[in-house]
């Protein structure tokens with residue numbers, strides 16, 4: 748199967764998915780918050796917070812893995828807490844040229860690496876940093892898709908990645924990032 752066929756966009760609350768691992772858009776404290784972080788902590792139950800208290804936080808751009816506690820009953824085994832950057836960047840800078848771009852890419856890479864090391868077959872990502880942290884959504888979508896595709900082309904696990912969007916507008920933004928990349932790949936092939 749081509750790497751691109753292992754990536755699927757879904758519109759859902761990430762806590763309702765039936766996947767082996769989900770990624771949380773956490774903050775450096777790892778002690779919960781709003782947005783998807785709040786939803787995951789509510790769904791996983793208070794044991795998650797107790798466990799997170801032992802982790803001593805996580806720097807921006809990195810990720811830590813925990814059990815899924817109450818979410819295990821629906822098949823989720825792991826939660827990967829990735830700390831995305833707060834966007835202070837300059838949108839006029841080319842993609843990949845801001846510190847925030849690098850840190851966001853690192854979140855995806857670290858999360859994929861942890862999922863791979865724990866032999867996860869399926870992994871779902873929320874749109875890290877694009878809510879409370881205000882990372883521009885189309886820019887984040889290009890970074891997420893590019894890095895996931897690169898990782899899948901070198902690794903058999905995870906077999907399947909779900910890009911979990913909270914609404915259809917966000918799903919469209921991800922789809923556009925994928926379409927743009929596919930057009931670019933086709934043009935590159937045509938030009939030899």
Ligand code: AR6
Pocket residue numbers: 759760761762772773774779780781782783784785786787831873874875876877878879880881882911912913917
């Ligand atoms: N399922 C899927 N996606 C969701 C859900 C959900 N249940 N809830 C929100 N989203 P955000 P950030 C989407 O703000 O920008 C927290 O307080 C949302 O629409 O959750 O990385 C943390 O503790 C958006 O597209 O995360 C940090 O302090 C995406 O998830 C801070 O927010 C990310 O939005 C992290 O901010």
